[in-house]
Amino acid sequence: MKILFKLSILTAFVAVFSACKKDSNQLQLQGHDQNQMMGIMHATMAKMDTLKMTKDPDNDFALMMRIHHQGAIDMANLELQSGTDATMKQMxxxxITAQQAEIAQLTSFLKSHPAHGNDPDFDMQQMMDMQKGMKQADLQIINGRIDHDFAILMIGHHQTATENARLELLKGSESAMKTMAQSIIDSQTKEISQFQDWLLANGNK
Structure with a gap:
């Protein structure tokens, strides 16, 4: 009797799953190892993992954000090349425009500001934030459609950047980096909302 009951449950599940497969709006998945956006994120994380920290919060914020920004630019370039949605391509x-300019500012700061701080806790928290963001990305539902994957992964990417920026506001001392940190929080919080609105309107497309 128990076996028949289990078979009935399994048959019902298969029937529902098969019906869902016929629905064009069903939730679709793509393996993360096959996803181009995820490939960029993993490559970016690998670069951050090898970053030699200085224990100076301002310098390490600049060093980390420079790599993080380049990852966003690489993802945005893929969206421009392969995406089809006008809103996503515009974003x-x-x-690309904003973060290329910020990379130039970060590079200029690093050239003119020798590391002199000693705050290993900042480095540890900064890397923990990045690793947490990468784990969250690995849990995201992605479907191989560039516009959708760009939007959903950039939300997490921006959230990690804003967390690091808040840490810089708390621990940093240089006005140039604190000003940039606040700018990142303001602009990327707004973009997170825009990505969320697009996903709510477009679903699993």
Whole structure:
């Protein structure tokens, strides 16, 4: 009797699953190892893992954000190349323009500001934030459709950046980096909301 009951449950599950497969709006998945956006995120994380920290919060914020920004630019370039949605392509171009300019500012700061701080706790928290963001990305539902994957993964990417920026506001001392940190919080919080609105309107497309 128990076996028949279990078989009935399994048959019902298969029937529901098969019916869902016929629905064009069903939740679709793609393996993370096959996903181009995830490939960029993993490559970015690998670069951050090898970053030699200085224990100076301002310098390490600049060093980490420079790599993190480049990851966003690489994802945005993929959206421009392979995406089809006009809104997402427009946001991608905006991200490229803004973050290329910030990378130039970060590089200029690093050239003119020798590391002199000693705050290993900042480095540890900064890396923990990045690793947490990567774990969250690995849990995201992605479907191989560039516009959808760009939007959903950039939300987490931006959230990690804002967490690091808040840490810089708390621990940093240089006005240039604190000003940039606040700018990152303001602009990327707004973009997170825009990505969320697009996903709510477009679903699993």
């Amino acid at each position: 991608a171009q905006s991200i």
